[in-house]
Amino acid sequence: MKLRHRPGSRTWLVLLLLVLLALAWAFDLGRWLRLETLQAQRESLLALRQAQPLAVTVGYAVLYVAVTALSLPGAVVLTLAGGALFGLGWGLLIVSFASTFGATLAMLVSRHLLRDRVAARFGPRLEELQRGIERDGAFHLFTLRLVPLVPFFVVNLLMGLTRMPAWRYAVVSQIGMLPGTLVYVNAGTELARLQSLAGIVSPSLLGAFVLLALFPWIARAALARLKVARLQAPWRARRPRRHDRNLIVIGAGAAGLVSSYIAAAVRAKVTLVEAHRMGGDCLNTGCVPSKALIRAARLAHEVGRAAEFGLVAAPVRTDFGAVMARVAQAVASVAPHDSIERYTALGVEVRTGRARLLDPWHVEITAPDGSTEVLSTRAVIIASGAAPTVPPLPGLADLAFLTSDTLWTRLREAPQRLAVLGGGPIGCELAQALARLGCGVTLVEQGERLLAREDDEVSAIAAQALTGSGVTLRLGAQVLRVVPDVPGGAGGMLQLAGGDTLAFDHLLVAVGRSARLDGLGLEALGIAHGRVIETNEYLETLHPNILACGDVAGPWQFTHAAGHQAWSAAVNALFGHLRRFPVDGRVMPAVTWLDPQIARVGLNRREALARGIAHEVTRFPLEDLDRALIERDIVGHIEVLTEPGRDRLLGVTIVGAQAGEMLAEFTLAMRHGLGLGRILATVHPYPSWSDAAKGVAGRWKEAHKPERVLRLLARHHAWRRGERA
Numbered sequence: 001m002k003l004r005h006r007p008g009s010r011t012w013l014v015l016l017l018l019v020l021l022a023l024a025w026a027f028d029l030g031r032w033l034r035l036e037t038l039q040a041q042r043e044s045l046l047a048l049r050q051a052q053p054l055a056v057t058v059g060y061a062v063l064y065v066a067v068t069a070l071s072l073p074g075a076v077v078l079t080l081a082g083g084a085l086f087g088l089g090w091g092l093l094i095v096s097f098a099s100t101f102g103a104t105l106a107m108l109v110s111r112h113l114l115r116d117r118v119a120a121r122f123g124p125r126l127e128e129l130q131r132g133i134e135r136d137g138a139f140h141l142f143t144l145r146l147v148p149l150v151p152f153f154v155v156n157l158l159m160g161l162t163r164m165p166a167w168r169y170a171v172v173s174q175i176g177m178l179p180g181t182l183v184y185v186n187a188g189t190e191l192a193r194l195q196s197l198a199g200i201v202s203p204s205l206l207g208a209f210v211l212l213a214l215f216p217w218i219a220r221a222a223l224a225r226l227k228v229a230r231l232q233a234p235w236r237a238r239r240p241r242r243h244d245r246n247l248i249v250i251g252a253g254a255a256g257l258v259s260s261y262i263a264a265a266v267r268a269k270v271t272l273v274e275a276h277r278m279g280g281d282c283l284n285t286g287c288v289p290s291k292a293l294i295r296a297a298r299l300a301h302e303v304g305r306a307a308e309f310g311l312v313a314a315p316v317r318t319d320f321g322a323v324m325a326r327v328a329q330a331v332a333s334v335a336p337h338d339s340i341e342r343y344t345a346l347g348v349e350v351r352t353g354r355a356r357l358l359d360p361w362h363v364e365i366t367a368p369d370g371s372t373e374v375l376s377t378r379a380v381i382i383a384s385g386a387a388p389t390v391p392p393l394p395g396l397a398d399l400a401f402l403t404s405d406t407l408w409t410r411l412r413e414a415p416q417r418l419a420v421l422g423g424g425p426i427g428c429e430l431a432q433a434l435a436r437l438g439c440g441v442t443l444v445e446q447g448e449r450l451l452a453r454e455d456d457e458v459s460a461i462a463a464q465a466l467t468g469s470g471v472t473l474r475l476g477a478q479v480l481r482v483v484p485d486v487p488g489g490a491g492g493m494l495q496l497a498g499g500d501t502l503a504f505d506h507l508l509v510a511v512g513r514s515a516r517l518d519g520l521g522l523e524a525l526g527i528a529h530g531r532v533i534e535t536n537e538y539l540e541t542l543h544p545n546i547l548a549c550g551d552v553a554g555p556w557q558f559t560h561a562a563g564h565q566a567w568s569a570a571v572n573a574l575f576g577h578l579r580r581f582p583v584d585g586r587v588m589p590a591v592t593w594l595d596p597q598i599a600r601v602g603l604n605r606r607e608a609l610a611r612g613i614a615h616e617v618t619r620f621p622l623e624d625l626d627r628a629l630i631e632r633d634i635v636g637h638i639e640v641l642t643e644p645g646r647d648r649l650l651g652v653t654i655v656g657a658q659a660g661e662m663l664a665e666f667t668l669a670m671r672h673g674l675g676l677g678r679i680l681a682t683v684h685p686y687p688s689w690s691d692a693a694k695g696v697a698g699r700w701k702e703a704h705k706p707e708r709v710l711r712l713l714a715r716h717h718a719w720r721r722g723e724r725a
Helices: 009-026 035-040 042-051 053-069 075-146 152-160 166-188 203-231 233-238 254-265 280-284 287-304 320-338 340-345 425-436 456-468 559-575 605-610 626-631 659-671 676-680 691-703 707-720
Strands: 245-250 270-274 349-352 354-359 362-366 372-382 386-388 418-421 441-445 472-475 479-484 492-496 501-504 506-509 513-515 546-548 590-592 597-602 616-621 637-642 649-656
Touching (some): 042 053, 042 075, 053 075, 075 152, 203 233, 245 254, 245 559, 254 270, 254 280, 254 340, 254 372, 254 559, 280 287, 287 425, 340 349, 372 559, 418 501, 425 441, 425 456, 425 590, 441 501, 456 472, 456 649, 546 559, 590 659, 597 659, 605 637, 605 649, 616 691, 626 691, 637 691, 649 659, 659 676, 676 691
Parallel strands (some): 245 270, 245 372, 270 349, 418 441, 418 506
Antiparallel strands (some): 354 362, 479 492, 492 501, 590 597, 616 637, 637 649
């Protein structure tokens, strides 16, 4: 059964419902659906059934369907009437199917009238409900039908907002309502003796219904435990009766640090194992050093623009070695925040060494001196991070190439011929920064544009920014092989498709990052992985007590995403036996730290079109922002995607000098379902970069101004001035 969305069908359906409700009110249907009325008319109804059995049966079924479909009160009395008129057997049969048919009709009407509008207003929350229904919907519905904690008409209304198939809804409702229907139909066979409706269901009977409703959930939990027990059967003999730790965390990057801190904060006994340096990639080779390098490069660029601000400055001279020393100092200044001493003080036991899973409960730690120790634990979180991906290029293994990990320690002089392989965020950021610091940089990208996930216009702005900084771009260039000058040396040549070549003094490989998985013992435990470890929405691997988060789990490779996942991983690892929390990744911001910066949250035009999502686009160029004009940083824009005719945000892309900072307001709005109207109503300081958010909200409002209301207002003001219409 399916209601098709034809133009005007909602209007006709609403009119039909109003007519039926009006008829019910006009004929005072409620008076006939009372226990006293039914008892008084019992003999007359039985006589009518004896005289016209088919007409009474059909009429009763139609009335029952109508009452339940319209969510009118009186279904209980009608159920009693079924027992009184038809007896237990036929009464149960008729009422069971009529109630299911009516409830399914009510659900479909709700779906037809309300789902699209509710989705437009509460889209993200409704999607969360949809996922829950797809996973456990039948169990939830069965419980609600068997133990009516929520009125049935409310159940019909809510389920209409979901994508549960009508046939499944009908089948589960039929089964779930059957025990209660049996009780009431049976009571109807003794209608003359009933004193009130309250006495039909006793506390003991209600308790039996509760136990029956819980049975599927208990059975499901038992089956899940049985599945895990079978999975872990090969190691059952090694399962400890007591555990040394509540949690062992492998890896002290962003995900590992947050996981271990949360565990210590709730007084769990937690051990954090790190093979290299505390802080992981973000502190030592990623976010911190790269942003320190970008800051120095931006300053060099700004000094070169001194004349634009009426200043006279000598030509910029870069001491590349001093710049890299300053980068190292920046890392050292942040390092205490992630140090062993700090986390030990927080209650985390920190071990230096390599960790390997022996079975689901034992972790072997190999210290730097080669000694080993085995600890037992109730749960493990793998947060081993990611490393630069090395493509299988012929000749690359014979070259001392650079990556985003090794650049900081191996590059001390500005190379005159630096080739950067990869046009993603890392390659673009480093290429621009190094070019501004005096390096001769050529960026080679196999694709036809940079930053392939962004819109074409944004990619073009990134390309213009790089070329403006002195980077030579080779787009659409396929590298066939690497030819080192000498084996093990840093210099060489790239052979490109079409016979072209590119000589370099250093080659920086920046084609992505892959999870660090070697030596963890995953294969022996059957834990599946590709470039990342496979997990469910709770970050659990094949073994529920072994979880993964951060870069090693994906799908994002951001420090803030790793920290966000770490909360769910830690809570699920420690308290998953009580309640588990899925990772909410609906709103995940990302920034490419070019100049101008490129920041995004949610969908861009490319993704919306690819997924067939209807949207409107509102743009605000930064050349219209006073603060941008003051600082002479007018390159860029804010582009907002909203639902057609509504101010609800689907995605925001910002290109500009302070894009990463401006994105936070839109991320907050999307996370909490706030529209552009709320942003427009918020006071922003002037002149600030954040005022651009109000600017784009104003552009949306201007495009959706109520012309009819404005025309009426114009006539009102004319009348107030004494003018005649």
